[in-house]
Amino acid sequence: MTHQPQTSSRRAATLELLPAVDVRDGQAVRLVHGESGSETSYGDPLEAALGWQRSGAEWLHLVDLDAAFGTGDNRGWIAQVTAAMDVKVELSGGIRDDASLAAALATGCTRVNLGTAALESPEWVARIIAEHGDRVAVGLDVRGTTLRGRGWTREGGDLYETLERLDAEGCARYVVTDIDKDGTLQGPNLELLKNVCAATDRPVVASGGVSSLDDLRAIATLVPEGVEGAIVGKALYARAFTLEEALEAVSS
Numbered sequence: 269m270t271h272q273p274q275t276s277s278r279r280a281a282t283l284e285l286l287p288a289v290d291v292r293d294g295q296a297v298r299l300v301h302g303e304s305g306s307e308t309s310y311g312d313p314l315e316a317a318l319g320w321q322r323s324g325a326e327w328l329h330l331v332d333l334d335a336a337f338g339t340g341d342n343r344g345w346i347a348q349v350t351a352a353m354d355v356k357v358e359l360s361g362g363i364r365d366d367a368s369l370a371a372a373l374a375t376g377c378t379r380v381n382l383g384t385a386a387l388e389s390p391e392w393v394a395r396i397i398a399e400h401g402d403r404v405a406v407g408l409d410v411r412g413t414t415l416r417g418r419g420w421t422r423e424g425g426d427l428y429e430t431l432e433r434l435d436a437e438g439c440a441r442y443v444v445t446d447i448d449k450d451g452t453l454q455g456p457n458l459e460l461l462k463n464v465c466a467a468t469d470r471p472v473v474a475s476g477g478v479s480s481l482d483d484l485r486a487i488a489t490l491v492p493e494g495v496e497g498a499i500v501g502k503a504l505y506a507r508a509f510t511l512e513e514a515l516e517a518v519s520s
């Protein structure tokens with residue numbers, strides 16, 4: 269079956285928040301600029317995920333960093349965390365072929381986020397988008413306007429050319445990360461988000477750099493332009509604000 273992408277008329281009215289649990293070597297961690305070796309550990313990923321759920325999360329952004337970096341995988345943890353969640357789960361990291369896609373979808377996650385595959389295996393991704401529709405998002409992870417894959421370690425082409433191709437293939441949604449902001453608490457790249465929204469009618473999930481409730485309010489002003497959600501990692505772990513406060517800040 270071929271799926272139709274979500275269009276602007278079906279966009280959410282308020283910003284969705286996706287607390288992040290990035291898993292490396294069985295631990296919930298935060299990275300700076302997504303760089304391997306920059307980890308700060310925050311303990312058991314299941315505890316972290318259940319904590320965000322208790323705090324009212326409606327989504328979880330769950331990343332297998334080892335799979336993204338090619339240093340192994342945390343499939344057991346990913347499956348365990350996803351199974352324990354009553355909320356929607358977006359799975360990311362190392363989903364690049366039929367086997368890794370099947371394992372990810374078998375967890376019961378709401379959707380998967382493809383990154384490297386969209387840059388290196390465009391024909392496979394076109395097929396997967398056609399087969400799975402809204403269950404597939406593509407992560408557009410950029411430095412400037414250059415995409416990066418393989419755990420953000422390798423260049424992978426131009427953002428806007430890739431976006432045009434994926435739009436034409438019916439990609440339902442994009443998760444847009446400014447790598448230079450990621451894990452830095454420096455605030456989101458609002459210009460990038462606006463530019464991507466101007467280039468596509470598909471919903472955009474913002475990722476990287478959120479540091480304050482004002483940052484979330486600023487992202488929320490872009491909902492009419494097409495920003496559907498925001499991933500929040502470091503700020504929650506660093507206790508810059510609570511998830512309850514964040515949900516309240518974007519609720520109106």
Ligand SMILES: O=C(O)c1ccccc1NCC(=O)[C@H](O)[C@H](O)COP(=O)(O)O
Nearest residue numbers: 288302336361419450451476477501502
């Ligand atoms: O998502 C991936 O596949 C990934 C691959 C390699 C390095 C990092 C990756 N994801 C990181 C995230 O999705 C972060 O959780 C997210 O951008 C939150 O950022 P922040 O709020 O700045 O901590």
